[in-house]
Amino acid sequence: MTPMPFNRRESPFSLGRAIVSQKNVLAWFVLAIALLTSLLAWQYLKQREVALAERQFELLATDMSAAIRKRMVDHEQILLGTAGLIDASEQVTRQEWKQQIERLRLSEHYPGIMGVGFAAAIAPEQLTAFESQVRAEGFPAFRVHPEGERPFYTSILFLEPFSGRNLAAFGFDMYSESTRRQAMQNAVDSGKTSVTGAVTLLQETHGKVQAGILMYVPVYTTGLPVDTAEQRQAALKGFVYSPYRMGDLLRGILGNANPRISYELRDVTDSAVPQLLFATEQSKDAKAPLFSRQILLPLYGRDWQLSFSSTASFDQSIPSHALVLIAGVGIALMLFLLASLLNLRRDQAEALAARMTEKMRASNEALRQSEERQRLVLKGSNDGWWDVDIEQWRFVASARAWEMLGYPQHRGFQSLHRWQAVIAPAARHTLLKQLQQALASDTMSFACETRFLHKNGSEVCLLLRGALQRDDAGKALRASGTMLDLTEQKQVEAMKNEFVSTVSHELRTPLTSISGALGIVNSGSLGAVPEPMQKMLEIAHTNSLRLNHLINDLLDMEKLAAGKMTFDIRVQRVDVLVSDAIAANQGYAAKHQVTLQCAPSNEYWANVDGIRLHQVLSNFLSNAIKFSPPAGLVKVTLQRSAGRLRISVSDQGQGIPASFQPMIFSKFAQADSADNRQKPGTGLGLAISRDLMEKMGGEVGFHSEPGQGATFWLELPLAATDIEEVSEAPAEHATRVLVLDDDETYAQFMGLMLRRAGYQPVIIHSMREARPILFNEPPDALVTDLRLPDGHGLSLIRELRLQNATRHLPVLVVSAYCDEGQRLLDGRVEGVAWLDKPVEEFKVLPVLADLIKRANAQSTQSGT
The missing domain is CATH 3.30.565.10 (Histidine kinase-like ATPase, C-terminal domain)
Incomplete structure (x- = not known):
């Protein structure tokens, strides 16, 4: 008999029997494959994370060892540089040594170094004289210690900073202690820098005792031979050295202990008796680390071994991806149940297919509505859109895109040459070059501003924005985007610039008069100002100058943006x-x-x-x-x-x-x-x-x-x-400067400014009054405005250049319309300078002096 399909009225026992039946073997196969895949994926991810963590650990260990090596090399350079001070001086004073070490700023740049010192080499017969000399420097209790007769002495003479722990080392004979003596003798014999094994420093006067080391650089008497060990011993002058507390030194190099990696530093020069120099603190109940590494550092005659091991926090930071395994098992079970249901309940599968079909229809409807919304948004933004098939060299554009150019909409794809024909000729090369660069690069979008030809012959400024679709090799296949009409925006910008320029120019003239009048009043030229008014007038003058600066800044920005500044x-x-x-x-x-x-x-x-x-x-x-x-x-x-x-x-x-x-x-x-x-x-x-x-x-x-x-x-x-500098002969009379300006207040202000500078100003307010003076008794210079009541200043300048007597007359134009004057003046006229109103004294005087100087030089060269 054909088995009946399972339904909800059947018992759980029947359901379990159906799941383990032969008909459900496919579902069990799916479960086995899914579980195996999840296990393999979890194992792969776990091994990958462990490998990444190991590489990270190796990198940290390498960086830390490299940092230690570099710092020790830096310390050697410090000692070598300080030894150069002794080599270059016959006698180094204690103050010179202090200044040299303070200039190195050791605590700032090299934290962990206790100081830099000098230990003098002393023959037995020189010991008494040496102690007396140091006592005479202000240390009456000084003595070389430890006491006792020895065939050779050394004594710490200088040690900076000379305070705190370092005071305990003053006068100590380091050569008297075996470990220090071995390193010092190695330095003398080899002529190179040497480092001691682990010692207890004299500076360990309080606090936790740390292992210490010392670095020595031998210093020899200048002029004596140092080719052999015997010659170097005979020429030995002393040792430049630095003491280090290893804990402080390593913290200065590596910072505080890294919670992710611990390390030990041992001196293994004598492999039979390794010496522990430093070890980071570890928890007593810490587990065995996952990673460890040893690095050997041979440094200055010693072999240091760095032993690194990962900490518990480092090991625990490696992701276990247990969620991947759990999720994989869950997905496998879900697939098993789904396969069981599909296999054992055909009717439920058909219902599921119907529901999925309904969802697909809903998705298609949502997609259609989304496209409709995008179309409405694009229409509301007043932008046009376009799409280009680059391989076929065809394009299609929206009705709005064609409308911007005055053409009716062209439906369907067209040749791209049709679109190129409406690009403005002056902008065509630049636009095509930009598009070619975008296509040749790997960019996915572009934006460029260009001009197109309207159907009526005018040019339309447009902003083109697009996105590129590329194949797997990066070749551009398609471009789609929008175009925005910038005509209104450009008109607004032009109106804004014109408004700023016009308003600023119109404000300049009254402000110039106000500033000039206030300047004259405050200078006392018109009489003493009552004290109650003095402060208010100064405030008014200061704020008028601030407003002038603001207008000048606005005009300068406008000129620079428009490219009009000369x-x-x-x-x-x-x-x-x-x-x-x-x-x-x-x-x-x-x-x-x-x-x-x-x-x-x-x-x-x-x-x-x-x-x-x-x-x-x-x-x-x-x-x-x-x-x-x-x-x-x-x-x-x-x-x-x-x-x-x-x-x-x-x-x-x-x-x-x-x-x-x-x-x-x-x-x-x-x-x-x-x-x-x-x-x-x-x-x-x-x-x-x-x-x-x-x-x-x-x-x-x-x-x-x-x-x-x-x-x-x-x-x-x-x-x-x-x-070549043109030497100026001292003037026999004051330089006469004709000031031509229809604004009486500003003319008086300019005259007062010139008079204070030693010039002799002649103030005129019209061209009619100026011509007899200029052509009959020419002054030494002319300061003029452009817009005058009876003519334009440019016509007067042209007249001056046509006369031999005034051909080289220096002319300084001070006007609110300098741009207009420079544009209208034909060609480049020598001897003319331009300053925009309002202008301050520190601008006028240097320019005027330079004009007069150049005019005198030109007159001298031409023999006139």
């Missing part, structure tokens, strides 16, 4: 520009009670724009002053290296927080960004400085440790120094 780059004395910048910031430093210091330097010439370099240096100096504490010191240094000059400005402030350092040269970046921050500023100075130096072929950078101040530096290439 540079007067020529070979100049950089050290003089540095001195000028320091002098210009002395008042600001005095206000903050900060001292500016610059070490004397040589002449350095570089191809730079002096005004822009002065601006960068002033940014660095003002920041250093601002963030220095009262009575602080700001140092300026000039260093030349490989044809480049580095100028560094260092302060003693709190330094730059590590979290802020990556953003230090970003626009509007400030470490204290709170509304109530203590240090005012726009956060644009360093960003402008970086861009200015890049334009001049230089670079900027900094280094800072929080709490230890900051150093900002700039580097630029040096120019050839074969520049």
